[in-house]
Amino acid sequence: DIQMTQSPSSLSASVGDRVTITCRASQGISNYVAWFQQKPGKAPKSLIYTASTLQGGVPSKFSGSGSGTDFTLTISSLQPEDFATYYCQQYNSFPWTFGQGTKVEIK
């Protein structure tokens, strides 16, 4: 199985900060990476697919990059509604696997 290692597991940031979350795959997965946002008690929301393509309706403050084994999710200017847990996921091959999540908290 492909392991997805996400870092950091949590971070504290202020409104307006630029935030970067990293995900590393245990083997090359081309660009078959998706990113999700989840708020407490809610279903996940899809943000990005193929490493860098925004899902419809997702604001451009979110961006993704990477290919092969190393991927990043960046939030350009953190807003109150962005405080949540973020997950990466590979869909290059089954079984699909997720990173362990990064909780973004208010500083």
Next chain:
Amino acid sequence: EVQLVESGGGLVKPGGSLRLSCAASGFTFNSYTMNWVRQAPGKGLEWVSSISSSSNYIYYADSVKGRFTISRDNAKNSLFLQMNSLRAEDTAIYYCARAHDSTVVVSAVDIWGQGTMVTVTS
């Protein structure tokens, strides 16, 4: 509006069975691969199973293989997960999720349902 609504969750004893359903609306259900993803209380996301649009391709996580069966009824715009031989570690919220690209068998998830809770306890 594109919508997925899960149902069928509940409390069940170890070794018991449960059948989850996911009702789809607002899109051409028979064109899309569908998926089940679960989340144990306080834990991360875990992919469970995927089924292609015409049920030709079906995949399972090792943790559920041989116990869970995914199926779909395109005439009724519905996705199912039959769960047998349930264990305590199957306790989770189960989400139904659509793959975003109808032109390929495998693509990323774009739409999620609200989830249905399954609790396995004696």
